[in-house]
Amino acid sequence: MSIRVGTSGTPKTPGEPETSGTEGAGARWAEAVRREAGAAGRAVRAAWAGPGRERDLVVQSLKAALAAALAWFVASDWLNDPMALMAPWVALVLVQATVYGSLRQAAQQWTAICVGTLLASAAQALTGNTLGALALSVPLLMLLAHWPRFGDQGIYAATTAVFTLASGAVSVSAVGHRVGQAALGAVIGVAVNALVLPPVHLRDVRENLAALTREAGEALHAVAAGLRDGEWDTATAADWSRRADRLERRCEGLRSARSWSRESLRLTAGPLRALHRVPLDVPPESEDARWGRVSDHVTALTRTLAVAADDDRAPAPPRAEALRIYARLLALIGDACAAQSERFLDAGAAAGGVEGFEAGRAEEEMEELRGRLQHSLRDHAGEGAAHTAVLGTLLLQAENLWVEALPGARRENRAE
Known part of the structure; x- marks a missing residue:
């Protein structure tokens, strides 16, 4: 079959339609827009359907808008400030993911604004x-922006300096006015986020x-x-x-979520937490471990x-019959993990135990399978250390998984 080359240099077969580079780029842009629109639609449906990250983002966005509007009203209509800009600006950015985070960043941002205003005026x-x-002033303020004490709020020192100099208001009264407006916005932003x-x-x-x-x-x-x-x-x-590596990344995500959980409970009163309708009986940290x-x-x-599985390594896999017994043991432990996953999603359930999974019967079968594997291990011992080492190691790891996934099994083993 003859091959011809199109305008882009890509080999094409007879009968294939010509597509210009512009058309290809347009198709890619259309596909990208379609994917983004689909993702936005899924997010909207998730926010409408029930509590979740998407609804949390909607609530936080509305709270930020409320804080900015309230700060503008207080500064412009109540205090008759003709340039009520600083207060709503600060209030808007201080509606953070946690109340403690809002308070910490309020202190950092207000300090940065004070430094920027004073240095620009000087x-x-x-x-x-x-x-x-x-x-x-700006080079020095940009260096100060990287000071760890400012966190990620240090950039506001430089932007405030630019705003101060651009407005031309550098008198002592103007500096005090701008700092006071920043303090007002910080108070309103933190209050809206907390209340x-x-x-x-x-x-x-x-x-x-x-x-x-x-x-x-699933890995098991x-x-x-x-x-x-x-x-x-x-x-x-x-x-x-690779599946095991993904579990490690899941553990890292869990540690991050636990950190956010602890921070979100700081400086939030019990009655106010109840308004959020989030179950407070979070599993203990011992479950993470x-x-x-x-x-x-x-x-x-x-x-x-x-x-x-590596042919170049000395250890050899056990016999097929032993592996089938071992596979059944792993499947039972995997069933226990799946049942515990469902239990974690049930906010009203206790952390321990495995509801919906017949733990007693599973433990009996596991005990019987372990006995068969131990008998098989003795048989493998007659075939040399290569086969015995692998089966013995696999059996030990399965028992470790067993007592962690089924706490009742752990208690029985300790009693024995």
């Missing part, structure tokens, strides 16, 4: 020229815990399916390792299987 008085004052549906980030802890337990169960089910079918090699083991250990055990399990 530079104007010293040089007598706006351009000279800008050249003298109107204060943000409480406990839902994220539940969602991250549920996602971690669900993905741990994937390993169990591969071992049961006997169709696994280095590529399959690498895929299992427990499922973090489960993630570590899954990672160790997949690494052992990766070593066993």
Whole structure:
């Protein structure tokens, strides 16, 4: 078949329509717009459907607009300020994700505004020229913007200096007026954030815990399916390792969510939290540690299987019959993880236990499977250390997963 080259240099077959570079770019832009519109539509539907991150963003946006409007009303209509700009500006940006964050950033931003206003006014008085004052004050303020004490609010020192010099109001009364306006906006912004549906980030802890337990169960089910079918090699083991890596990233997300949860509970009164209609019985931090250990055990399990699948390594995989028994054991532990994930999403349920999963019957079957694996381990011992090492390591890791995923099993083992 003959090949011809289009205008873009790409080989084309006969009958394929010509597309110019402009048409291709237009199609890509249209596809990008379509994807963004679809994402926006999904976000709107999620915000309408019920509580979640999307609705939290809507609430925070409306609160920021309310704070700005209220600050403008107080400064312009109540205090008769002809240039009521600073107060709504500060109030708008101080409606943060937590009340504590709003208060901390209010202090940082107000200090930055004071420094910027004072330094710009001093530079104007010293040089007598706006351009000279800008050249003298802004470089120093940009250096101060990186001072850790300012956090991410340091840039407001430089922007305030530019605004001060551009307005030409550098007298002592103008400086005091501008600083007072910033303080008014900070008070209004923090007050609106604290008193109107204060943000409480406990839902994220539940969602991250549920996602971690669900993905741990999915990883165990994937390993169990591969071992049961006997169709696994280095590529399959690498895929299992990637699943384990995703669990570690889930653990990092859980740690971040827990940090946000602790911060959101600071400086928020109990009755005000109740207005947010967020369940306050968040799972304890001990659950984070427990499922973090489960993630570590899954990672160790997949690494052992990766070593066993490598033909260039000394350890050899166990016999197929032992692997099928082991696969059933992993599947039961994966079922326990999946049931616990559903329980974490049930805000009214306690943290411990696995509702909807017959833990007693599962533990009985696990005990029977463990006994069969121990018997198989003795049989493997007669075939040499290579087979015994892998099966013994896998059995130990499964028992570690068992006692973490099923706390009742842990108590029984301790009693034994």
